[in-house]
Amino acid sequence: MRGGLIGCGFFARNHLAAWRDLGVDMVLCDRDVGKAQALASEFGAPAVYGDAAPMIAAERLDFVDIVTTVESHRPLVELCAAARLPMVCQKPFAADLPDGRDMVMAARDAGVPLLVHENFRWQKPMLALSQVVGAGEIGTPSFARISFRHAFDIYRNQPYLATEPRLALVDVGVHVLDLARFFLGDVTRYYCRTQRLNPRVRGEDAANLLLDHSSGAVSSVEISFFSHLDPDPFPQTLVRVEGSEGTAELLPGYRLVVTRGGRSETHDVEPPVPAWGQRPWHLIQDSVVALQRHWLTCLRDGVEPRPSGADNLRTLELVYGAYDSAERGVALTTSLDEVRG
Ligand SMILES: NC(=O)c1ccc[n+]([C@@H]2O[C@H](COP(=O)([O-])OP(=O)(O)OC[C@H]3O[C@@H](n4cnc5c(N)ncnc54)[C@H](O)[C@@H]3O)[C@@H](O)[C@H]2O)c1
Structure with missing residues (x-):
């Protein structure tokens, strides 16, 4: 499995540590490419990008993990749906309900699963x-x-x-x-x-x-x-x-x-x-592993994620x-x- 992670800020480190535990290779993207490079050296990521579109064009990805803040979720979900890539998107999923509906429709029309990171x-x-x-x-x-x-x-x-x-x-x-x-x-x-x-x-x-x-x-x-x-x-x-x-x-x-x-x-x-991990964050860190494990099971079995x-x-x-x-x-x-x- 190879995934692409977009958004290498504060919370991405938890996602990357959990993907590593689950045996998934991740390529990284952040518009602040220095942040992506720093996490790539920490987690041994094979490639780094400053923009999601070239990453999606260049890599053969099984899914994308969107870990940016809410204002970028809609364009990124639409970009990934156009490339027919299954996706996990951090919360809050959408900036408003109409955006959320359009994002759900984009994934549905592309026939790809979409999990909201409600850990x-x-x-x-x-x-x-x-x-x-x-x-x-x-x-x-x-x-x-x-x-x-x-x-x-x-x-x-x-x-x-x-x-x-x-x-x-x-x-x-x-x-x-x-x-x-x-x-x-x-x-x-x-x-x-x-x-x-x-x-x-x-x-x-x-x-x-x-x-x-x-x-x-x-x-x-x-x-x-x-x-x-x-x-x-x-x-x-x-x-x-x-x-x-x-x-x-x-x-x-x-x-x-x-x-x-x-x-x-x-x-x-x-x-x-x-x-x-470490206390008291283990509650959250363990839940990220559990959610991401659930995602891999859903991808394997073709089951709707929760x-x-x-x-x-x-x-x-x-x-x-x-x-x-x-x-x-x-x-x-x-x-x-x-x-x-
Ligand atoms: N589920 C949880 O327990 C939990 C906990 C903390 C944060 N979060 C959520 O995770 C998301 C990220 O939070 P954070 O604290 O890591 O934010 P952050 O600001 O530290 O990191 C976001 C990163 O995304 C990058 N970015 C933004 N738009 C981009 C784009 N279009 N392409 C590439 N990179 C882009 C920014 O440069 C930044 O490095 C938020 O939506 C937040 O609510 C969830």
């Missing part, structure tokens, strides 16, 4: 919780609380976040809303409040949403980048799912507590630390609609059929 649902604790819920251990789910609250300095590694006019929903809302849909299924109605708490930051750095799911379940989704906690759970997302027969809860310290019939069992769901671009449009509808809900102070209804495209 939170591939985190080991999330997979363990989904297994408990899916196996019916807590009965029929009626409520979930999904909480990503911390005060870790995310602006140090990703300085561009501090100046984004739209922050928490676009950056992490995509992940936690994907989790809400992962655990409880599609959303029919939603209401959002946003807050700007950290004076150093331009966009909203906290958001709270209430979601109605088509199953009848309700979820509460909380994001904050300015919650002073001790211990700070970053980068863990804490989740509780309540059902007709019990409750399953992900707690700090990677504990999964399953309660039913008045008794609780605690499981250790801490992910392994990759040989190239979440596909089409699936992710339903999450994006919530993310961008949430700004409208917050601004107007109203609950909104989703347009599932229209979004399905």
Whole structure:
């Protein structure tokens, strides 16, 4: 397998270490070619490009991994679709819903699979919780609380976040809303409040949403980048799912507590630390390996990746609609059929 990675910035190192673990050779591209060269010497990449089009023309690639920020996703997805290349695209998948729909159609028309890099649902604790819920251990789910609250300095590694006019929903809302849909299924109605708490930051750095799911379940989704906690759970997302027969809860310290019939069992769901990784990043690093392994299986077996671009449009509808809900102070209804495209 040979892939082409576009965008050699902060997060690309995790992708490249995971591709190396999975035995995939990657050629690299960044419009700042010095960044591509630096990662190429670190990871032994066979070739480096300053532009995606010549890379695609010159290389025989099995797929492309897009690790740039959102404004470049649409042109890059369209370029790769025109070359009939399967692709993985980082989150947020699209800058708005119409762009997202066009990107999904471009891949669909080209007949190539498209995986959105929504790695939170591939985190080991999330997979363990989904297994408990899916196996019916807590009965029929009626409520979930999904909480990503911390005060870790995310602006140090990703300085561009501090100046984004739209922050928490676009950056992490995509992940936690994907989790809400992962655990409880599609959303029919939603209401959002946003807050700007950290004076150093331009966009909203906290958001709270209430979601109605088509199953009848309700979820509460909380994001904050300015919650002073001790211990700070970053980068863990804490989740509780309540059902007709019990409750399953992900707690700090990677504990999964399953309660039913008045008794609780605690499981250790801490992910392994990759040989190239370190705590506390191992949660994210292991999830990147899991997502990329899933992609290789999908390519081999011709199976739709999870979440596909089409699936992710339903999450994006919530993310961008949430700004409208917050601004107007109203609950909104989703347009599932229209979004399905
Ligand atoms: N899934 C996660 O857990 C996670 C974590 C961090 C970042 N991300 C996402 O990953 C993406 C990248 O984030 P980052 O922090 O690495 O950003 P970054 O700015 O550090 O790196 C992006 C790189 O892409 C390059 N680039 C941009 N447009 C290009 C183009 N058209 N052709 C070639 N190169 C181009 C830039 O020069 C830059 O080096 C973002 O969308 C971010 O939201 C995801």
